[in-house]
Amino acid sequence: MKGKDKIKNALGHKDTKVPMDFGSNAVTGMHVSVVAALRDHYGLKKRPVKVNEPFQMLGEVDEELKNAIGVDVDGIYPRRTIFGFQNTNWKEWRTPWGQDVLVPGDFQVLQENGNTLLYPKGDRSARPSGRMPSSGFFFDSIIRQPPIEEDKLDPGDNLEEFEPISDEDLTYYRQETEKLAGTGRAVFVNFGGTGLGDIALVPAPFLTEPKGIRDVTEWYISTVSRRDYIHAVFSKQVEIALGNLRKIHDVTGDRVDAMFLCGTDFGTQSSTFCSLETFDELYFPYYEKMTRWIHQNTGWKVFKHSCGAVKGFIPRFIDAGFDILNPVQASAAGMDPATLKKEFGHNLVFWGGGVDTQKTLPFGTPEEVREQVLKRLEIFSPKGGFVFNAIHNVQAKTPVENVVAMIDAVHEFNGRD
Secondary structure: OOHHHHHHHHHOOOOOOOOEOOOOOOOOOEEHHHHHHHHHHOOOOOOOEEEEEOOOOEEOOOHHHHHHHOOOEEEEOOOEOOOOOEOOOOEEEEOOOOOEEEEOOOOOEEEEOOEEEEOHHHOOOOOOOEEEOOOOOOOEEOOOOOOOOHHHOOHHHHHOOOOOOOHHHHHHHHHHHHHHOOOOOEEEEOOOOOOOOOOOOOOOOOOOOOOOOOOHHHHHHHHHHOHHHHHHHHHHHHHHHHHHHHHHHHHHHHHOOEEEEEOOOOEOOOOEOOOHHHHHHHHHHHHHHHHHHHHHHOOOEEEEEOOOOOHHHHHHHHHOOOOEEEOOOOOOOOOOHHHHHHHHOOOOEEEOOOOOOOOHHHHOOHHHHHHHHHHHHHHHOOOOOEEEOOOOOEOOOOOHHHHHHHHHHHHHHHOOO
């Protein structure tokens, strides 16, 4: 059975061999060091791995590795990275941990006090927008919040990055979806522009001179104290997004199986970032407006990323029109896999949750990894509604033997009669 068929069955809540995704988007990937280790394990040609998502230093899971792993999904990232430059003109770079990788030509860095500082859009005349400590494995955004003058706050300043889609982007999505049409895998796309208050995007690491509210703490405060401002931002953002989605659908049609709508996290390890009342007022109407258009006009399934303890939010996610929840953080409070499957498995596809990436995968034994993966598959797989992935990205320093045990366990489960 082709990967595309497995994904369609899973999305349609039909019994199927469990499909697997690694690398289709920025929350289902693997650190570039793990990708290199897997290539070595499978005996693939030694060469520097492309960093196709520099914020988290995710490595490209290319055609060779997809085939070796048995991946069922092809992913299309936005044309520009979170730091505002394109994944083109690849060049070699030595990471702080000593790995030779490939980075885009506009990946421009400065070494300062043991930190690696990364420039937005590759513009060395701007202030750096990303920082990787010497002992780190990924970048953090540098907060570049301009002084806030309450009487001069303009919601338009937080809309600088949301604009009508360019002809270049439309050509990119048309060409990329056409290119993947014959792979036999499902197609997953992040078109961008629909992430309401995604905290990774608020600091605008892709802008050279961000304006508006760009401090993470200040943004969360604003969801309470400047709610009219947030409504104005979301309302205009959704207006622009709907116009873009219409144009995108015109050039991609139903070559797309699933799309990333929003990565705003609503859960912590033990609780939530806001109340259900706040969600219903501030987020729900805008989510619902976008998902309604998508479901009425396309065949795309809608993917919602939210880490943490969000069991209480899941009914509202479903009502808002989300088809898919990721990463299904089973280690968070109240996120018991069996309970989630029983209560929501008929309405929601769980994309992830296959193994704990906080403890089991990085620190367990291969047998412990295998046992947990098989148990999660037994819980999540009946009547479809499950795409195997870890809980968020596979992190640096995860033992490759554990990653292989995870992958092998999926194939073991799918090979059962």
